[in-house]
Amino acid sequence: MAKKVYLAGPEVFLPNAREMLDRKASLTRAAGLIPLSPGDLEIPPTNSKRELAAAISTVDEQMMLEADAIIANLTPFRGIAADTGTTFELGFMCALGKPVFAYTNVARNHTARVIDHFKGAVSPDAEGRLRDPDGLSVEDFGLIDNLMLHSGIERRGGIIIVGDAAADAVYTDLAAFEKCLAAAARKLSNA
Amino acid sequence: MAKKVYLAGPEVFLPNAREMLDRKASLTRAAGLIPLSPGDLEIPPTNSKRELAAAISTVDEQMMLEADAIIANLTPFRGIAADTGTTFELGFMCALGKPVFAYTNVARNHTARVIDHFKGAVSPDAEGRLRDPDGLSVEDFGLIDNLMLHSGIERRGGIIIVGDAAADAVYTDLAAFEKCLAAAARKLSNA
Numbered sequence: 001m002a003k004k005v006y007l008a009g010p011e012v013f014l015p016n017a018r019e020m021l022d023r024k025a026s027l028t029r030a031a032g033l034i035p036l037s038p039g040d041l042e043i044p045p046t047n048s049k050r051e052l053a054a055a056i057s058t059v060d061e062q063m064m065l066e067a068d069a070i071i072a073n074l075t076p077f078r079g080i081a082a083d084t085g086t087t088f089e090l091g092f093m094c095a096l097g098k099p100v101f102a103y104t105n106v107a108r109n110h111t112a113r114v115i116d117h118f119k120g121a122v123s124p125d126a127e128g129r130l131r132d133p134d135g136l137s138v139e140d141f142g143l144i145d146n147l148m149l150h151s152g153i154e155r156r157g158g159i160i161i162v163g164d165a166a167a168d169a170v171y172t173d174l175a176a177f178e179k180c181l182a183a184a185a186r187k188l189s190n191a
Numbered sequence: 192m193a194k195k196v197y198l199a200g201p202e203v204f205l206p207n208a209r210e211m212l213d214r215k216a217s218l219t220r221a222a223g224l225i226p227l228s229p230g231d232l233e234i235p236p237t238n239s240k241r242e243l244a245a246a247i248s249t250v251d252e253q254m255m256l257e258a259d260a261i262i263a264n265l266t267p268f269r270g271i272a273a274d275t276g277t278t279f280e281l282g283f284m285c286a287l288g289k290p291v292f293a294y295t296n297v298a299r300n301h302t303a304r305v306i307d308h309f310k311g312a313v314s315p316d317a318e319g320r321l322r323d324p325d326g327l328s329v330e331d332f333g334l335i336d337n338l339m340l341h342s343g344i345e346r347r348g349g350i351i352i353v354g355d356a357a358a359d360a361v362y363t364d365l366a367a368f369e370k371c372l373a374a375a376a377r378k379l380s381n382a
Contacts, residue, residue: 010327012328013327013328013329014326014327014328015322015326015327015328017328049331049332049333050332050333050334052332053330053332053334053338053341053342054338054342054345054346056338056342057339057342057343058342061285061343064286078270078271078272078305078323079269079271079272080269081269081272081274083272083337084275084278084336084337084340085337085338085340087275087278087279088278088281088282088337088340089282090279091278091280091281091282091283092282092283092285092286093286094252094279094283095255095283095284095285095287117269131206135206136204136269136362137203137206137208138204139244140240141241141243142240142241143241146274146275146276146279147244147245147248147276148251148275148276148279149275149276149279151241151245151247151248151249152252154245155245155248155249
């Protein structure tokens with residue numbers, strides 16, 4: 001019985017969202033898995049924006065409950081960190097005890113990205129902890145994003161693939177996704 | 192038996208992290224609840240940064256498993272969206288079926304913040320969907336952050352408090368936290 005994988009990520013926001021979701025779904029089927037992606041289901045008609053949001057939330061959570069695993073695209077979105085919808089979903093699947101896999105299309109890690117964001121104005125405090133110009137500490141663990149995400153995946157035996165897409169293809173390059181998918185397929189077929 | 196509440200948020204990154212965590216913990220006790228906060232436990236010694244990150248992840252997840260509910264500080268962190276560690280934790284607690292509460296210290300909603308971020312250069316496409324200058328769509332549901340967070344809380348009967356802290360106090364003003372705490376205490380005592 002083929003396993004179902006929830007394909008979380010910011011693709012839903014792309015101008016070519018449908019095309020990208022379809023490409024990821026096709027690759028997932030080719031890897032012997034069943035894709036469940038946020039764009040797959042028609043959302044029932046609603047009376048307000050607020051109800052529409054709730055309907056999408058309901059459908060996406062139902063897909064996660066149905067899925068056997070998640071592949072989360074943690075590529076930074078509109079800033080230095082992953083899309084918060086995707087990170088919510090990653091936490092959701094971790095709590096359910098389902099296998100978790102992730103990838104990012106940006107090779108520079110969390111620490112490097114924060115330093116870039118502040119144009120280098122990050123320095124160690126008296127205890128050696130990195131601080132940004134506002135005094136906020138900067139996680140310096142060599143991870144792709146906040147430690148709850150990265151360590152939460154690794155502690156469960158999940159896999160994180162770090163890609164290095166061209167600047168104009170960070171949301172469309174699927175090389176890291178394909179590697180992550182192959183790793184997930186191996187893991188899930190052995191499970 | 193007093194209920195335990197996990198206090199998620201970016202306070203751990205503040206220059207005065209210990210003080211802020213202690214203030215939130217004291218207020219929580221005063222509300223008749225038991226605080227569990229990320230800074231509360233000593234982390235066992237580790238051999239590497241990576242192990243330290245994993246140890247913190249382990250401790251925080253254990254606290255969430257022990258907690259009866261979560262109060263998540265979704266105030267935007269280093270950009271337009273909530274801290275990704277906090278959003279992971281919110282998703283984690285939603286999946287566990289535990290009561291979820293949240294607040295933000297920034298009154299401008301997600302849509303308004305994205306428009307600010309792009310200095311107004313956000314406009315509707317042919318279908319009326321808001322797009323940023325990169326063509327990425329902008330959620331326009333009147334929510335505080337990505338719909339998975341906001342709707343995920345509301346759909347569970349959770350409470351979201353929107354504060355409006357001064358610009359220099361977005362991480363330290365506790366007015367919205369106190370309102371959220373009071374609402375959580377009422378809900379949890381009726382449960």
